[in-house]
Amino acid sequence: MLIRGDFIKLLFCYVEKYGIIKYTKVEVIMDLIRLKNVEKKYKNGVTAIYDLNLAIEKGSFTFVIGGSGSGKSTLIKMLYREEKPTKGQIIVGGLDVAKLRNSKVYKLRRKLGIVFQDYRLLPKLTVYENVAFAMEVIGATKEATRKNVLRALEEVGLKNKVHNYPDQLSGGEQQRVAIARAIVNNPKLLLCDEPTGNLDPERSMEIMKVLEDINKTRGTTIIMATHDKEIVNRMKKQVVTLKDGHLVNFKKKGTYVDENI
Numbered sequence: 001m002l003i004r005g006d007f008i009k010l011l012f013c014y015v016e017k018y019g020i021i022k023y024t025k026v027e028v029i030m031d032l033i034r035l036k037n038v039e040k041k042y043k044n045g046v047t048a049i050y051d052l053n054l055a056i057e058k059g060s061f062t063f064v065i066g067g068s069g070s071g072k073s074t075l076i077k078m079l080y081r082e083e084k085p086t087k088g089q090i091i092v093g094g095l096d097v098a099k100l101r102n103s104k105v106y107k108l109r110r111k112l113g114i115v116f117q118d119y120r121l122l123p124k125l126t127v128y129e130n131v132a133f134a135m136e137v138i139g140a141t142k143e144a145t146r147k148n149v150l151r152a153l154e155e156v157g158l159k160n161k162v163h164n165y166p167d168q169l170s171g172g173e174q175q176r177v178a179i180a181r182a183i184v185n186n187p188k189l190l191l192c193d194e195p196t197g198n199l200d201p202e203r204s205m206e207i208m209k210v211l212e213d214i215n216k217t218r219g220t221t222i223i224m225a226t227h228d229k230e231i232v233n234r235m236k237k238q239v240v241t242l243k244d245g246h247l248v249n250f251k252k253k254g255t256y257v258d259e260n261i
Ligand SMILES: Nc1ncnc2c1ncn2[C@@H]1O[C@H](COP(=O)(O)OP(=O)(O)O)[C@@H](O)[C@H]1O
Pocket: 042, 043, 044, 046, 047, 048, 066, 067, 068, 069, 070, 071, 072, 073, 074, 075
Protein backbone atom coordinates (compact mmCIF):
# COMPACT_ATOMS: atom_id res chain seq x y z
CA MET A 1 0.00 0.00 0.00
CA LEU A 2 1.17 3.52 -0.74
CA ILE A 3 1.85 5.39 2.45
CA ARG A 4 0.66 8.97 2.56
CA GLY A 5 4.08 10.57 2.14
CA ASP A 6 4.89 8.49 -0.92
CA PHE A 7 1.53 9.23 -2.45
CA ILE A 8 2.05 12.97 -2.07
CA LYS A 9 5.57 12.66 -3.47
CA LEU A 10 4.22 10.77 -6.48
CA LEU A 11 1.53 13.35 -7.05
CA PHE A 12 4.08 16.14 -6.96
CA CYS A 13 6.30 14.38 -9.39
CA TYR A 14 3.47 14.45 -11.93
CA VAL A 15 2.58 18.04 -11.17
CA GLU A 16 6.24 18.88 -11.75
CA LYS A 17 6.48 16.96 -15.01
CA TYR A 18 3.22 18.01 -16.66
CA GLY A 19 2.56 21.34 -14.99
CA ILE A 20 -0.98 20.18 -14.29
CA ILE A 21 -2.36 17.19 -12.45
CA LYS A 22 -2.83 14.89 -15.39
CA TYR A 23 -3.44 11.77 -13.35
CA THR A 24 -6.34 11.64 -10.94
CA LYS A 25 -5.82 10.56 -7.36
CA VAL A 26 -7.51 7.22 -8.04
CA GLU A 27 -5.25 6.38 -10.96
CA VAL A 28 -2.09 7.12 -8.99
CA ILE A 29 -3.20 4.88 -6.15
CA MET A 30 -4.11 2.11 -8.59
CA ASP A 31 -0.55 1.81 -9.88
CA LEU A 32 1.71 -0.61 -8.10
CA ILE A 33 4.64 -0.02 -10.40
CA ARG A 34 5.82 3.03 -12.29
CA LEU A 35 8.91 3.36 -14.42
CA LYS A 36 9.97 6.79 -15.62
CA ASN A 37 12.66 7.23 -18.27
CA VAL A 38 14.43 4.09 -17.11
CA GLU A 39 17.71 3.13 -18.74
CA LYS A 40 19.96 0.21 -17.90
CA LYS A 41 23.46 0.17 -19.26
CA TYR A 42 25.67 -2.66 -18.01
CA LYS A 43 29.31 -2.07 -17.12
CA ASN A 44 30.44 -3.76 -20.34
CA GLY A 45 28.72 -0.99 -22.32
CA VAL A 46 25.63 -2.97 -23.36
CA THR A 47 22.41 -1.01 -23.00
CA ALA A 48 19.72 -3.53 -22.09
CA ILE A 49 16.84 -1.05 -21.53
CA TYR A 50 16.34 2.35 -23.20
CA ASP A 51 14.13 5.15 -21.86
CA LEU A 52 11.35 2.93 -20.55
CA ASN A 53 8.11 4.46 -19.28
CA LEU A 54 5.52 2.11 -17.90
CA ALA A 55 2.74 1.92 -15.32
CA ILE A 56 1.38 -1.37 -14.02
CA GLU A 57 -1.88 -1.38 -12.10
CA LYS A 58 -2.46 -3.25 -8.88
CA GLY A 59 -4.06 -6.62 -9.46
CA SER A 60 -3.15 -6.82 -13.15
CA PHE A 61 -1.49 -9.70 -14.98
CA THR A 62 1.19 -8.59 -17.41
CA PHE A 63 3.39 -10.51 -19.81
CA VAL A 64 6.76 -9.09 -20.75
CA ILE A 65 7.63 -10.55 -24.12
CA GLY A 66 10.40 -10.24 -26.68
CA GLY A 67 13.17 -12.30 -28.18
CA SER A 68 16.31 -13.44 -26.40
CA GLY A 69 18.39 -10.45 -25.29
CA SER A 70 15.51 -7.97 -25.59
CA GLY A 71 15.81 -6.94 -21.92
CA LYS A 72 13.06 -8.97 -20.21
CA SER A 73 15.22 -10.33 -17.38
CA THR A 74 16.90 -6.96 -16.91
CA LEU A 75 13.50 -5.32 -16.43
CA ILE A 76 12.43 -7.97 -13.90
CA LYS A 77 15.77 -7.69 -12.06
CA MET A 78 15.41 -3.93 -11.72
CA LEU A 79 11.97 -4.40 -10.13
CA TYR A 80 13.45 -6.40 -7.26
CA ARG A 81 16.69 -4.41 -7.11
CA GLU A 82 18.97 -7.14 -8.30
CA GLU A 83 20.09 -4.49 -10.81
CA LYS A 84 19.87 -0.73 -10.53
CA PRO A 85 18.85 1.48 -13.46
CA THR A 86 21.54 3.81 -14.75
CA LYS A 87 18.91 6.50 -15.40
CA GLY A 88 15.32 7.15 -14.40
CA GLN A 89 13.04 6.21 -11.58
CA ILE A 90 11.32 2.97 -10.54
CA ILE A 91 8.52 3.00 -7.99
CA VAL A 92 7.28 -0.32 -6.63
CA GLY A 93 4.56 -0.26 -3.98
CA GLY A 94 5.46 3.28 -2.98
CA LEU A 95 9.19 2.59 -2.71
CA ASP A 96 11.73 4.41 -4.85
CA VAL A 97 13.61 1.24 -5.77
CA ALA A 98 16.85 2.67 -7.18
CA LYS A 99 17.29 5.00 -4.22
CA LEU A 100 16.72 2.37 -1.55
CA ARG A 101 19.74 1.86 0.66
CA ASN A 102 21.05 -1.70 0.70
CA SER A 103 19.94 -1.97 4.32
CA LYS A 104 16.36 -1.18 3.26
CA VAL A 105 16.10 -3.52 0.28
CA TYR A 106 14.36 -6.06 2.52
CA LYS A 107 11.36 -3.68 2.62
CA LEU A 108 10.99 -4.09 -1.13
CA ARG A 109 11.67 -7.83 -1.12
CA ARG A 110 8.92 -8.38 1.44
CA LYS A 111 6.41 -6.92 -0.98
CA LEU A 112 7.21 -9.42 -3.69
CA GLY A 113 7.76 -13.05 -4.59
CA ILE A 114 10.01 -14.28 -7.39
CA VAL A 115 9.86 -17.39 -9.56
CA PHE A 116 12.71 -18.39 -11.87
CA GLN A 117 12.99 -20.77 -14.80
CA ASP A 118 15.13 -23.23 -12.84
CA TYR A 119 12.93 -23.54 -9.67
CA ARG A 120 15.84 -23.00 -7.20
CA LEU A 121 14.50 -25.27 -4.44
CA LEU A 122 16.70 -26.40 -1.58
CA PRO A 123 17.41 -30.08 -2.35
CA LYS A 124 17.81 -31.25 1.24
CA LEU A 125 14.50 -29.81 2.40
CA THR A 126 11.05 -31.32 1.86
CA VAL A 127 8.31 -29.55 -0.06
CA TYR A 128 6.83 -28.28 3.22
CA GLU A 129 10.21 -27.11 4.51
CA ASN A 130 11.10 -25.36 1.26
CA VAL A 131 7.94 -23.28 1.46
CA ALA A 132 8.08 -22.79 5.23
CA PHE A 133 11.67 -21.52 4.99
CA ALA A 134 10.45 -18.33 3.31
CA MET A 135 8.31 -17.58 6.36
CA GLU A 136 10.84 -18.64 8.95
CA VAL A 137 13.39 -16.13 7.65
CA ILE A 138 10.97 -13.29 8.35
CA GLY A 139 10.33 -14.59 11.87
CA ALA A 140 6.75 -15.86 11.47
CA THR A 141 5.30 -18.04 14.23
CA LYS A 142 5.01 -21.79 13.76
CA GLU A 143 1.22 -21.62 13.61
CA ALA A 144 1.13 -18.82 11.05
CA THR A 145 3.75 -20.66 9.02
CA ARG A 146 1.78 -23.89 9.02
CA LYS A 147 -1.44 -22.17 8.02
CA ASN A 148 0.12 -20.19 5.17
CA VAL A 149 2.27 -23.05 3.89
CA LEU A 150 -0.66 -25.45 3.68
CA ARG A 151 -2.84 -22.83 2.01
CA ALA A 152 -0.15 -22.07 -0.56
CA LEU A 153 0.50 -25.75 -1.26
CA GLU A 154 -3.20 -26.33 -1.68
CA GLU A 155 -3.42 -23.50 -4.19
CA VAL A 156 -0.69 -25.04 -6.32
CA GLY A 157 -2.25 -28.52 -5.96
CA LEU A 158 0.56 -30.14 -3.97
CA LYS A 159 -0.90 -30.66 -0.52
CA ASN A 160 -0.41 -34.41 -0.98
CA LYS A 161 3.35 -34.01 -1.57
CA VAL A 162 4.39 -32.12 1.56
CA HIS A 163 6.91 -34.78 2.63
CA ASN A 164 8.54 -35.27 -0.77
CA TYR A 165 12.00 -33.96 -1.60
CA PRO A 166 12.53 -31.92 -4.78
CA ASP A 167 14.22 -34.82 -6.61
CA GLN A 168 11.07 -36.86 -6.04
CA LEU A 169 9.01 -34.37 -8.04
CA SER A 170 8.53 -33.68 -11.74
CA GLY A 171 9.69 -30.35 -13.20
CA GLY A 172 6.14 -29.01 -13.22
CA GLU A 173 5.67 -29.99 -9.58
CA GLN A 174 8.97 -28.40 -8.57
CA GLN A 175 7.90 -25.18 -10.22
CA ARG A 176 4.61 -25.30 -8.35
CA VAL A 177 6.53 -25.61 -5.08
CA ALA A 178 8.59 -22.59 -6.11
CA ILE A 179 5.36 -20.67 -6.76
CA ALA A 180 3.98 -21.70 -3.35
CA ARG A 181 7.21 -20.46 -1.75
CA ALA A 182 6.92 -17.16 -3.63
CA ILE A 183 3.34 -16.48 -2.48
CA VAL A 184 3.48 -17.87 1.06
CA ASN A 185 4.06 -14.44 2.62
CA ASN A 186 1.17 -13.06 0.60
CA PRO A 187 3.17 -10.54 -1.45
CA LYS A 188 1.47 -7.84 -3.48
CA LEU A 189 3.61 -8.61 -6.48
CA LEU A 190 4.74 -11.86 -8.08
CA LEU A 191 7.61 -11.64 -10.57
CA CYS A 192 8.17 -14.62 -12.84
CA ASP A 193 11.11 -14.89 -15.23
CA GLU A 194 10.41 -17.59 -17.85
CA PRO A 195 8.66 -19.85 -15.29
CA THR A 196 7.64 -22.30 -18.01
CA GLY A 197 10.99 -22.24 -19.82
CA ASN A 198 11.93 -25.81 -18.82
CA LEU A 199 8.47 -27.35 -19.18
CA ASP A 200 6.50 -29.02 -21.96
CA PRO A 201 3.34 -27.27 -23.27
CA GLU A 202 0.96 -29.25 -21.07
CA ARG A 203 2.91 -28.62 -17.83
CA SER A 204 3.32 -25.00 -18.89
CA MET A 205 -0.44 -24.54 -19.13
CA GLU A 206 -0.84 -26.06 -15.65
CA ILE A 207 1.57 -23.45 -14.31
CA MET A 208 -0.37 -20.73 -16.12
CA LYS A 209 -3.62 -21.93 -14.56
CA VAL A 210 -2.02 -21.75 -11.10
CA LEU A 211 -0.73 -18.23 -11.77
CA GLU A 212 -4.09 -17.09 -13.11
CA ASP A 213 -5.86 -18.44 -10.00
CA ILE A 214 -3.41 -16.65 -7.71
CA ASN A 215 -3.98 -13.41 -9.61
CA LYS A 216 -7.76 -13.81 -9.33
CA THR A 217 -8.18 -15.14 -5.79
CA ARG A 218 -5.40 -13.28 -3.98
CA GLY A 219 -5.41 -10.20 -6.20
CA THR A 220 -1.64 -10.53 -6.54
CA THR A 221 -0.19 -8.40 -9.32
CA ILE A 222 1.75 -10.70 -11.65
CA ILE A 223 4.49 -9.81 -14.10
CA MET A 224 5.78 -12.68 -16.18
CA ALA A 225 8.61 -12.57 -18.68
CA THR A 226 8.34 -15.18 -21.42
CA HIS A 227 9.21 -15.81 -25.02
CA ASP A 228 6.47 -18.44 -25.36
CA LYS A 229 4.03 -17.06 -27.96
CA GLU A 230 1.57 -19.92 -27.48
CA ILE A 231 1.06 -19.10 -23.80
CA VAL A 232 0.69 -15.37 -24.38
CA ASN A 233 -1.80 -15.88 -27.18
CA ARG A 234 -3.91 -18.23 -25.10
CA MET A 235 -3.97 -16.23 -21.87
CA LYS A 236 -5.15 -12.89 -23.31
CA LYS A 237 -3.53 -10.72 -20.63
CA GLN A 238 -1.89 -7.35 -21.03
CA VAL A 239 1.37 -7.47 -22.90
CA VAL A 240 4.52 -5.36 -22.75
CA THR A 241 6.69 -6.02 -25.79
CA LEU A 242 10.41 -5.30 -25.73
CA LYS A 243 12.71 -5.29 -28.73
CA ASP A 244 16.44 -4.68 -28.32
CA GLY A 245 15.76 -2.85 -25.04
CA HIS A 246 12.99 -0.65 -26.41
CA LEU A 247 9.34 -0.79 -25.45
CA VAL A 248 7.65 -1.36 -28.79
CA ASN A 249 4.12 -2.17 -27.64
CA PHE A 250 1.89 -2.12 -24.57
CA LYS A 251 -1.46 -3.76 -25.11
CA LYS A 252 -4.10 -3.97 -22.42
CA LYS A 253 -5.53 -7.28 -23.66
CA GLY A 254 -2.94 -8.54 -25.99
CA THR A 255 -1.81 -11.43 -28.01
CA TYR A 256 1.69 -11.95 -29.28
CA VAL A 257 1.03 -9.64 -32.20
CA ASP A 258 4.27 -9.28 -34.07
CA GLU A 259 5.60 -12.51 -35.54
CA ASN A 260 9.02 -10.92 -36.08
CA ILE A 261 9.65 -10.26 -32.40
N1 LIG B 1 25.08 -8.83 -16.17
C1 LIG B 1 25.15 -8.42 -17.44
N2 LIG B 1 26.26 -7.78 -17.88
C2 LIG B 1 26.33 -7.34 -19.15
N3 LIG B 1 25.37 -7.48 -20.08
C3 LIG B 1 24.24 -8.10 -19.70
C4 LIG B 1 24.08 -8.61 -18.38
N4 LIG B 1 22.85 -9.19 -18.29
C5 LIG B 1 22.29 -9.05 -19.50
N5 LIG B 1 23.12 -8.41 -20.35
C6 LIG B 1 22.82 -8.05 -21.76
O1 LIG B 1 21.68 -7.22 -21.75
C7 LIG B 1 20.83 -7.54 -22.86
C8 LIG B 1 19.47 -7.94 -22.33
O2 LIG B 1 19.59 -9.17 -21.62
P1 LIG B 1 18.40 -9.83 -20.79
O3 LIG B 1 17.77 -8.78 -19.96
O4 LIG B 1 18.93 -11.02 -20.12
O5 LIG B 1 17.39 -10.22 -21.98
P2 LIG B 1 16.27 -11.35 -22.07
O6 LIG B 1 15.89 -11.76 -20.69
O7 LIG B 1 15.15 -10.70 -22.83
O8 LIG B 1 16.85 -12.48 -22.85
C9 LIG B 1 21.56 -8.62 -23.64
O9 LIG B 1 22.27 -8.00 -24.66
C10 LIG B 1 22.48 -9.24 -22.61
O10 LIG B 1 23.61 -9.79 -23.21
